[in-house]
Amino acid sequence: xxxxxTTGEAAKICKVSQQTIIxxxxxxxxxxxxxxxxxxxxxxxxxxxxFMKSNGIPTDALExxxxxxxxxxxxxxxxxxxxxxxxxxxxxxxxxxxxGFEAGMMVKEYHPDIIVLDVMLPDxxxxxxxxxxxxxxxxxxxxxxxxxxxxxREKIDELKSAGxxxxxxxxxxxxxxxxxxxxxxxxxPVAVS
Numbered sequence: 001x002x003x004x005x006t007t008g009e010a011a012k013i014c015k016v017s018q019q020t021i022i023x024x025x026x027x028x029x030x031x032x033x034x035x036x037x038x039x040x041x042x043x044x045x046x047x048x049x050x051f052m053k054s055n056g057i058p059t060d061a062l063e064x065x066x067x068x069x070x071x072x073x074x075x076x077x078x079x080x081x082x083x084x085x086x087x088x089x090x091x092x093x094x095x096x097x098x099x100g101f102e103a104g105m106m107v108k109e110y111h112p113d114i115i116v117l118d119v120m121l122p123d124x125x126x127x128x129x130x131x132x133x134x135x136x137x138x139x140x141x142x143x144x145x146x147x148x149x150x151x152x153r154e155k156i157d158e159l160k161s162a163g164x165x166x167x168x169x170x171x172x173x174x175x176x177x178x179x180x181x182x183x184x185x186x187x188x189p190v191a192v193s
Contacts, residue, residue: 002065005043008186012113013061014052015141020127024051029070061113066093067185068110072103072129074116082116083123083176091187100124107133112142114181119148121158127162143184 001044002009007025011018024030025041030051032043032117043051045062052059061068069092071082077176079096086092095110100121108116115133119126133139134174149170166180182189 005048010043010048014057022172062094064093066091067113069114070106070110070112072097073118073145074098074122079161085178101131103129113185114143117144117146119146126158130163132157145180
């Protein structure tokens with residue numbers, strides 16, 4: 001479990017901009033320390049926890065220390081494979097949905113950090129899911145990586161303009177998926193053993 005956070009990490013945990021955290025740090029509202037010989041600010045876990053509590057920010061992201069992931073695909077075996085790989089990583093709390101309706105309900109209450117989204121769902125397409133997530137400003141921090149067997153370049157561009165942050169062609173290696181997830185969430189890439 002992490003005991004000290006960068007301003008970027010603290011911002012993600014609090015779901016605010018990094019500038020907000022820096023302003024709170026510089027004004028003394030959020031205590032911490034600077035890395036000797038640099039301008040980098042660091043915030044201890046206990047200090048961040050108190051700051052979140054006193055400002056009414058939910059502390060669940062800090063308490064578990066895990067990033068929340070939602071995997072949406074109607075291919076049950078693929079969903080289980082992705083879930084197993086993410087849970088084995090140890091840094092993710094994973095929930096799954098097998099259709100767009102279920103995903104829509106879960107996004108609201110679970111507020112994932114990342115959604116791994118199949119484009120071809122039985123009830124709704126991934127583009128529409130992206131648009132719905134992006135139409136809710138409280139979800140601006142949610143990263144979306146679409147997965148699909150389709151290859152048309154303009155379809156991929158449409159998904160990105162609808163709000164997808166990345167696209168991965170099926171079939172794919174789980175290592176590649178994990179590396180893309182880590183990049184989107186700005187966490188260390190997976191150490192392949």
